[in-house]
Amino acid sequence: MNLSDLEIAKASKMRPIQEIAAKLGISEEDIRPYGKYVAKLPLKLIDESKMKGKKLILVTAITPTTAGEGKTTASIGLTEGLNKIGINAAVVIREPSLGPVFGMKGGAAGGGYAQVLPMEYINLHFTGDFAAIEKAHNLLAALLDNHIHSQKNTLNIDPRKITWKRVMDMNERALRDIVIGLGGPAQGVVRESGFDITAASEVMAALCLSKDLMDLKEKLGNIIVGYTFQDEPVRAHQLKANGAMTALMKHAIMPNLVQTIEGNPAIIHGGPFANIAQGSNSIIATKMGLSLADYVVTEAGFASDLGGEKFLDLKCQYGGLKPDAVVLVATIRALKSHAGIASANLKEPNPKAVADGLPNLEKHIENIRHFMLVPIVAINKFSTDSEDEITVVTDCCKKLGVEVAVCEAWEKGGEGAIELAKAVKQAVNTGKSHFTPLYDFNWPIEQKIETIARKIYGAAEVEYSVKAKQQIKLFNKIGLDKLPVCIAKTQYSLSDDPLLINRPSGFTVKIREFDIAAGAGFIIPIAGTIMRMPGLPSKPAAENIDIDADGNISGLF
Known part of the structure; x- marks a missing residue:
């Protein structure tokens, strides 16, 4: 019998949050408990002098399917695997939004035996x-x-x-x-x-x-x-x-400490989407992790062209962070999808379709290397994946000189991520990563946009609407031209057209207008049509969520 994520979470034995804090060397006096299993961490625990020599691993992905490719599951699983091989590791991720929880994707607490707990609490309101x-x-x-x-x-x-x-x-x-x-x-x-x-x-x-x-x-x-x-x-x-x-943000600025199923530390804080904002947790949470653990695993939303690029160009430059390696999550079903296979047929073994979808993976590997970072491909394994299909991907990675590991964290927890953990440890210890941002904040706005579009998306040209050109003139006039850019576009394609799958080429990115986040510190070029307020699907996940007289929740995933 296959258990749901919620059933697995409920069957897991949680440790008091004081024990999880102790793993990070935090005293009971320095946490702000929210019940038995959650705590806020005061900002005084950040100590940049303790961050030297610590390892930061970014988890990103290839262009996803509508269901997502399991970055959070892989991030949590990798953290479990690293701890199993004797490394003091913590995972630092974003908080779930109720939009996806009640919409189509569900929660953001991982899945299977690679989850953060308490799963219900994290997905529903959390610490407010x-x-x-x-x-x-x-x-x-x-x-x-x-x-x-x-x-x-x-x-x-x-x-x-x-x-x-x-x-x-x-x-x-x-x-x-x-x-x-x-x-x-x-x-x-x-x-x-x-x-x-x-x-x-x-x-x-x-x-x-x-x-x-x-x-x-x-x-x-x-x-x-x-x-x-x-x-x-x-x-x-x-x-x-x-x-x-x-004043309203006094407590919200403090990161939240929870635990993985296997009792390892997880820090959760912030939750911007990657198709319309920077798509990663807070600088504060990441630095908190690096102050307290030896390895910090963190994820950025969607693929390397969205959350990955924004993590590296915005967050790392603003926060003075330098990743030591990047894990690129790939799934067999996504590769088949990029080959044009219909969703209903993705479970059927099809090594040729996997091979036809490999250009997408190759482009994301190329993207990571643009930043002078070492990529490690993690094949997030599903029960329907055949050995022949997996071999197609591993052979491709070997030809490209990229380490690859099968990740079975969803099914096996930390045991299923040991291979990936060893690959990550080897990669960060080689010292081959020399993180270099893609652009300088002082470049003109158009140069920043076109650098991302050409190098990361693979575009041939960038086209600006009359309105976008007028806005660029305004930004130059009021002194906002030195801010970084955070391009808003579809997550379903490397281009700004969700119908262009795999690795499109020769396309033009069309910037129709800009939003401005002068407080946060970036300009938002809008490519294509992006909704900042999503709608519910025809069958919302909320319809399956229920609660009984004893307060037991069901249907959450």
């Missing part, structure tokens, strides 16, 4: 970090509308040029575009607005790129909420909003 981000974001929206209504708009804000929407941690397409202020003069100024999902909030992005509470306060103050009638940017500190916003 997302709620704090949501409240801080919406407080700014309320203060903005109140300024226009009650304070006679002394900042001269043009209501037609307000860019700050509201957020909620839920998939809700009906709220993407709305009109607010209806009902007469007492209800405020009538204008168009909308909602984004909380993971897309600039407050989330700022949290994950902050170094401490006062740095967060400064970043929140620099958020641009709109423009005046003279096209001058209006920032949150002009509305006197960032003090109260930061």
Whole structure:
């Protein structure tokens, strides 16, 4: 009988959080418990002098299928495997958003026997970090509308040029575009607005790129909420909003400590999506891990062209981080999908289709090498994968001079990731990684975008709409041109067209407009059509989630 992820999690024996903290050398006095099995970690535990010589491993992936390729499962499994071979390792990952939990993908706590616990608690609200981000974001929206209504708009804000929407941690397409202020003069100024999902909030992005509470306060103050009638940017500190916003984030800025199924430390913090934001956990959490463990395994959302690139170009440059190796997760089913095999037929053995899908894997290997880093391919094994199919992938990796390991962490936990753990240990100890970012922040905006598009996506050209060109002129004028770029595009293709599978070539990336995250510290070129507020699928995962009279939850995955 195959157990569900939730059943496996419930059957696992958890250790008191004090024991998990002790594994990292943290005293009971230095944790802030949230019940028996979760704790907040104070920022004073970060010690950059203790980070020297520690190893940072990034886990990314090839272009995924709609179900995802198991990066979080592989990250947790690798951490279990490293501990099994005698290495003091911790996994540092993002927090789940309720959008995917109730939508199509489900939770983000790993799967099978490679999970973080308590799984239900982590996937449903957790310690309230997302709620704090949501409240801080919406407080700014309320203060903005109140300024226009009650304070006679002394900042001269043009209501037609307000860019700050509201957020909620839920998939809700009906709220993407709305009109607010209806009902007469007492209800405020009538204008168009909308909602984004909380993971897309600039407050989330700022949290994950902050170094401490006062740095967060400064970043929140620099958020641009709109423009005046003279096209001058209006920032949150002009509305006197960032003090109260930061007060709401007092506890949310502290990373969360939980445990893996095998009782190893897991630090979870932040949750920006990788197709619309930077897609990785906070700099604070990563540095916390490097201060306390010898090896830190962390993942970035989607593939190397999205979360991977943004982790390396944005997070690492802002945080002064240098990865020692990159694990590239691949699945047989994704490779077959890139060969054009229909979803209904992905379970059928088809070595030729796997071979036809290999150009996608090869491109992601190439992407990692652009950063002068050593890639290790992890084949996330499913029960339907045949040995012949796996051999096709391992032979390809050997020809490219890339280490490859089969990862069976979902089925076997740490035992199933020992091969991968040994490959990672060998790779980081060779010292062959010499991390080099793809671009310099001081480059012109167009040069930064085109470098990513050509080198990482494989594009032939980049095309800008009239609106995008006008926005670039504005950014140059107001001094935002030296910020890094965080390109928003589809996760289902290396290009900006989700229908172009495998390794497309000769395509043009079309930048239709920009968003700006001046507080967090990046510019967002939007390629193709990207939804910052997803909708629920026709069969939402929420329909399968239930609870009984004793409080036992079912249907969560």
